Amino acid sequence: MSWGTELWDQFENLASHTHKGIDFLDKYGAFVRDRCTIEMEYASKLRRLVKNYQPKKKEEEDYEFTSWQAFRNVLREIGDLAGQREVIAEQLQAQVINAITLLSKNLRDERKKALNDGSTYQQNLALQIGALERAKRNYEKSYRDAEKAVDSYQRADADLNLSRAEVEKQRHNMASKNQQSDDSKNEYANQLQKTNKLQQQHYEVAIPDVFNRLQEIDEKRTGGMKEFIKRSADVELSVAPIIARCLEGISKAAESIDEKEDSQKVVERYKSGFTPPQDIKFEDLSKMDPDSASPSEISSKVFNHHTLKSTISATKLKKRPGFFWMFNSNKNNLLTDGTKEDYSDLPPNQRRKKLTAKIQEIQQKIQSETAARDGLMKMKVVYEANSLLGDPMTVEGQLNESEHKLEKYKSELVKFQTYLEQANAMQHSPQSNRNQQNSQSTTRHSNGCNDDGEDQPDDGQSLSRSASENSVAQNNESINGSSASPESGLGTSHTSLHGSGQEGTNEQIINDDMYYEVEPLQPLGICKALYAFDATSEGSIPMAEGEELHVIELDQGDGWTRVRRITDNSGWEEGCEGFVPTSYIESTLYA
Numbered sequence: 001m002s003w004g005t006e007l008w009d010q011f012e013n014l015a016s017h018t019h020k021g022i023d024f025l026d027k028y029g030a031f032v033r034d035r036c037t038i039e040m041e042y043a044s045k046l047r048r049l050v051k052n053y054q055p056k057k058k059e060e061e062d063y064e065f066t067s068w069q070a071f072r073n074v075l076r077e078i079g080d081l082a083g084q085r086e087v088i089a090e091q092l093q094a095q096v097i098n099a100i101t102l103l104s105k106n107l108r109d110e111r112k113k114a115l116n117d118g119s120t121y122q123q124n125l126a127l128q129i130g131a132l133e134r135a136k137r138n139y140e141k142s143y144r145d146a147e148k149a150v151d152s153y154q155r156a157d158a159d160l161n162l163s164r165a166e167v168e169k170q171r172h173n174m175a176s177k178n179q180q181s182d183d184s185k186n187e188y189a190n191q192l193q194k195t196n197k198l199q200q201q202h203y204e205v206a207i208p209d210v211f212n213r214l215q216e217i218d219e220k221r222t223g224g225m226k227e228f229i230k231r232s233a234d235v236e237l238s239v240a241p242i243i244a245r246c247l248e249g250i251s252k253a254a255e256s257i258d259e260k261e262d263s264q265k266v267v268e269r270y271k272s273g274f275t276p277p278q279d280i281k282f283e284d285l286s287k288m289d290p291d292s293a294s295p296s297e298i299s300s301k302v303f304n305h306h307t308l309k310s311t312i313s314a315t316k317l318k319k320r321p322g323f324f325w326m327f328n329s330n331k332n333n334l335l336t337d338g339t340k341e342d343y344s345d346l347p348p349n350q351r352r353k354k355l356t357a358k359i360q361e362i363q364q365k366i367q368s369e370t371a372a373r374d375g376l377m378k379m380k381v382v383y384e385a386n387s388l389l390g391d392p393m394t395v396e397g398q399l400n401e402s403e404h405k406l407e408k409y410k411s412e413l414v415k416f417q418t419y420l421e422q423a424n425a426m427q428h429s430p431q432s433n434r435n436q437q438n439s440q441s442t443t444r445h446s447n448g449c450n451d452d453g454e455d456q457p458d459d460g461q462s463l464s465r466s467a468s469e470n471s472v473a474q475n476n477e478s479i480n481g482s483s484a485s486p487e488s489g490l491g492t493s494h495t496s497l498h499g500s501g502q503e504g505t506n507e508q509i510i511n512d513d514m515y516y517e518v519e520p521l522q523p524l525g526i527c528k529a530l531y532a533f534d535a536t537s538e539g540s541i542p543m544a545e546g547e548e549l550h551v552i553e554l555d556q557g558d559g560w561t562r563v564r565r566i567t568d569n570s571g572w573e574e575g576c577e578g579f580v581p582t583s584y585i586e587s588t589l590y591a
Contacts, residue, residue: 003215004208029100039089046082073253091235118210135191139184149177273348355420373402523550525589541578555582
């Protein structure tokens with residue numbers, strides 16, 4: 001239905017209706033704008049929430065548990081959810097709010113123009129109707145004047161007392177008034193015709209056109225509301241799959257929690273590796289003379305007392321010195337966190353974990369530095385080949401610094417590998433943990449850490465410790481004094497001890513009265529010598545061209561591979577181990 005035909009006389013009401021409609025469109029735009037603000041605030045608060053609950057550096061070690069890992073995944077998914085809420089706000093701003101603002105402006109401009117045209121048409125019609133009213137009044141007045149003039153002439157013509165001149169005057173007046181009446185009548189008729197024509201044009205063409213334009217404006221506004229509401233829903237639907245995946249990720253994070261695995265990790269983290277204390281013997285005071293008690297019996301009692309007390313308290317367990325305290329007897333040889341360099345103040349299990357992590361860290365540094373050195377060497381070769389590209393001497397200093405770092409890292413690697421091998425060797429002995437407890441308890445006792453708060457004499461324990469320190473110090477000097485270059489055979493090996501490459505496969509570690517044998521390394525594969533190699537440096541072994549050997553340790557980035565001889569056909573002793581250049585052999589590793 002058309003507003004121009006159905007609402008031809010409702011100009012004011014239509015003007016008011018279209019005004020309210022556009023105001024309602026602006027109100028919906030304000031609603032979407034406020035929603036965008038809320039979405040952005042919600043996303044910001046979600047991000048702040050995720051940031052506040054991110055793991056602190058001191059809590060990172062706890063994230064090995066599945067429950068902590070799941071929570072970290074939940075935080076990541078919540079962060080993604082925050083991002084999707086931001087996407088919703090941005091899309092609403094770009095696709096809805098901007099479009100509403102533009103449409104509202106256009107509709108207001110079109111409405112203003114239509115109403116101005118309608119007002120002009122209304123004014124023109126009113127002017128024509130006013131002119132018609134004036135023509136009609138003039139015609140009425142002239143008609144009455146003409147009637148009076150006719151009546152006056154008739155009376156004068158019938159009056160015999162009047163002269164002919166007077167009668168002729170009345171006749172001329174009558175003729176003049178009749179002429180004026182006719183002219184007013186014609187003018188009125190013409191004005192009426194023009195007014196009717198304009199009125200017809202006004203109500204049949206002009207005003208319907210204005211009202212139809214207003215109808216079109218209102219329909220645009222209504223259709224825009226429909227489109228904007230649908231577009232708002234589409235914006236949220238477009239990110240709904242991503243939000244669903246985030247929620248699915250949160251569910252998977254919950255499913256990834258394994259209470260049994262976490263329980264096992266608690267065991268792995270806090271297990272000290274010590275053995276439980278032996279039964280406390282009954283002491284018959286009536287059969288014991290305090291004055292005749294030997295120092296060894298007193299020491300045994302103190303040891304049992306401290307061992308029981310330390311086993312019960314996990315906190316004190318952590319503070320007890322490890323078995324290899326003797327390798328780091330220097331009090332200044334401490335790390336930033338207060339622990340010893342060789343972690344000998346930790347329980348055996350914890351010590352092995354720390355040493356393994358430290359070795360992996362050093363190996364990564366070696367790999368990174370080796371790659372950097374290789375890059376510098378290639379750059380130097382390019383500069384030497386073409387001096388226009390650069391001066392080779394500018395790379396020389398960086399190469400020397402890189403080599404120095406590599407030597408330092410390799411030396412550290414050998415040192416920590418030695419620590420780890422010593423810790424592993426002690427684990428192989430059933431007496432090691434008990435002896436470690438003995439050593440710790442005796443050390444604590446000798447340092448005056450008994451329950452009574454009294455200082456106890458050191459006696460033979462200090463002598464034993466001093467002898468051990470001297471023995472191990474000499475061993476460490478031989479280790480630290482060895483070259484860490486590839487030719488020494490001690491480059492970046494993760495299992496080699498000082499003296500590898502000597503005849504025989506068994507390596508020994510001696511501490512006080514204990515003697516241990518380390519199992520020989522298992523072969524990793526077979527290698528074939530591509531070229532003959534004459535061993536000229538310590539730690540390497542000779543090989544003949546075409547000879548097959550066992551690979552027992554892979555190249556760690558220093559260009560050397562550790563092998564074991566299979567047969568003595570070449571004239572060399574079977575089973576001896578050592579290092580050979582990696583480029584001289586072709587290796588086939590086991591699956």
